[in-house]
Amino acid sequence: MTSSPSRPRKTPRVCFLCGNISRSGGTERVATVIAGALAERGFEVSILSLSHGERAVFPLHPTVRLHSLHMERHSANFSDVRVWSRLRRFLKQNGIDRVVDVDMVLSWYSIPASWGTDATVVAWEHFHLFVNVGDWPQRLRRYAGRRLAARSAAAVVTLTEKDRRQYLRRLPGRAPVFAIPNPVTIAHDKRAPLDARLVLAAGRLVPQKGFDLLLEAWAQLSSRRPGWRLRIVGSGPERAVLESQATRLDIALSVDFAPNTTDMASEFQRASIFVFSSRFEGFGLVLVEAKSFGLPVVSFDCDCGPADIVRHEQDGLLAPKEDVGALASALDRLMSDEQERRQFGQIAFEDSRFALRHILSQWERLLA
CATH class of the missing domain: 3.40.50.2000 (Glycogen Phosphorylase B;)
Structure with a gap:
């Protein structure tokens, strides 16, 4: 008896890859808002943190699943090879179709990990091309991640048109580059009265x-x-x-x-x-x-x-x-x-x- 073919999914499974979604920064807030809004529209969405990330600080749509590679448990022998291996296993086991890197430093991990899987990578720039912060290993990974993304990602997303043009001029590659600004993340309909000094x-x-x-x-x-x-x-x-x-x-x-x-x-x-x-x-x-x-x-x-x-x-x-x-x-x-x-x-x-x-x-x- 042969098994019947699996029913095709209407929308792809999307994984937002973060350093740690438990942080309370603007990057994490935008990621949770976009992830939740996509889930509201029927996407299967998960958020994967390299370390910690068991709980999101900001409100999250109930169908968005949180995962972590828990690399904090391996701080003594943290290595890129270990991250690549764990991330590749996660992508395969969870049938991920799209990986969204919530920081270009993460493209250093996601693109090699996606090779040999069905996942494609969207690299999301949250600074701009000429800003690189963090300690020297992080800066080196972001530098390499940007160049790897320009050559091998399914798409690069910048926050401004100016940065999109900088990517096209300074890092020409096969990846298309799109400028998508961050949205308003606080739902409200009331103006400030502007009556205080x-x-x-x-x-x-x-x-x-x-x-x-x-x-x-x-x-x-x-x-x-x-x-x-x-x-x-x-x-x-x-x-x-x-x-x-x-x-x-x-x-x-x-x-x-x-x-x-x-x-x-x-x-x-x-x-x-x-x-x-x-x-x-x-x-x-x-x-x-x-x-x-x-x-x-x-x-x-x-x-x-x-x-x-x-x-x-x-x-x-x-x-x-x-x-x-x-x-x-x-x-x-x-x-x-x-x-x-x-x-x-x-x-x-x-x-x-x-x-x-x-x-x-x-x-x-x-x-x-």
């Missing part, structure tokens, strides 16, 4: 985010705008340094530091202006989130991200990269003009370019 900033407290530059800018204008406060939401190794800087600049009484929170909606609702001071970014998800609440934005025009999100003189103001004086002037302009704040905020709220439904349709076409 509060400027909000948010992000991990590390040098990349430029909060030291923001404090310098705040020191130039806070005395001219009594009653206004700056609130910085985030955790990280630079907190003590930044608090000391605020004291040294004599602005500690008008600056609040709050720890990282999963309830950013409440923070956006209380603010009247959002300020973004990063030295570099791959995108700037928090800008998209702030605008979705109708907050006017002041941002450095760092490489890749802000200029794709903020429409200068329409829903926010862009200052030259790391120009503290220009950032202070832009903040001062919005702090002193309630009518312009509200006008910019209305236009920001109506910007639908980053709505999840628009972004998801692009991912659906790519993975189908």
Whole structure:
């Protein structure tokens, strides 16, 4: 008796490969949102972490399965060969059709592991081509992973059109390159009232985010705008340094530091202006989130991200990269003009370019 042929699946099985989905960063938040939205549309979706990852910090669709290779148990003899072997076994055992690397460093693992399986790899860039962070082994793997992806991935996804062009120019290969921005990840329909004298900033407290530059800018204008406060939401190794800087600049009484929170909606609702001071970014998800609440934005025009999100003189103001004086002037302009704040905020709220439904349709076409 011969067995009947298996019934073909209507949609592919998709695996999002992460370092650790239990982290609370923007990358993990976007991955859980996209994974859950695909599951809602009928995709079979799993999230695989290299280490830990037994639980997601952010809400997850109930049908999305979490897995881990638990490489933290092998830290003493961690090796690329061990990761390749474990990942290949997972792909085969679970019948994975598409692997989405949630960081280009992971392409160093996923592409060799996929050889000899039915899985194809989509490499998702979360920085931009000229940014490479981490310790030297991680930087080396990301460098190699990007080049391997350009040659061998089914597709490369960047967050901005500018970075897409950089990939095509600097790393020409067989893989098609698509620019798909990150979507709004906080579901809501209520605008911030913009009635508080509060400027909000948010992000991990590390040098990349430029909060030291923001404090310098705040020191130039806070005395001219009594009653206004700056609130910085985030955790990280630079907190003590930044608090000391605020004291040294004599602005500690008008600056609040709050720890990282999963309830950013409440923070956006209380603010009247959002300020973004990063030295570099791959995108700037928090800008998209702030605008979705109708907050006017002041941002450095760092490489890749802000200029794709903020429409200068329409829903926010862009200052030259790391120009503290220009950032202070832009903040001062919005702090002193309630009518312009509200006008910019209305236009920001109506910007639908980053709505999840628009972004998801692009991912659906790519993975189908």
